[in-house]
Amino acid sequence: MNVVIFLGSLLGLQLISAFIYIGILLVIAWVIGNILNRDEDKWSRFFEFRKGACLYIFIISPYVFAMIALFFICMVWFEFIRFPNVFMSSIIVVVLCSLFAVYPFTKLKGKIIAKV
Secondary structure: OHHHHHHHHHHHHHHHHHHHHHHHHHHHHHHHHHHOOOOHHHHHHHHHOOOOHHHHHHHHHHHHHHHHHHHHHHHHHHHHOOOOOHHHHHHHHHHHHHHHHHHHHHHHHHHHHHHO
16 A cells, blocks of 8 residues: 555656746746846857756756755655655655656757757
8 A cells, every 4th residue: 555655646746846847947047038138149159058068957957956845845745644764755756756857868968969
């Protein structure tokens, strides 16, 4: 029964993590847009700096913040449902979510370097 609860929690928490990531990404895009005065040339130079490193950091940094937030959300959720081993369960959820994203991010970095 605990495995079913854990897997259901994993799916729900992964969805919450995706919403957090999108929110952080949009806020960062809005802030950078205001700093660069919404100029297309400045955006292009910003993202092409060091062969796309800024674009890659632009995509990865919100993911790191989302994973940190997800850890604390997992701790609260597993404590709320009185799941055994709250700390280890939270770490496992964050690691699984990170593993699901490692492969697409590595493919993305190769595509960015190839296009720039």
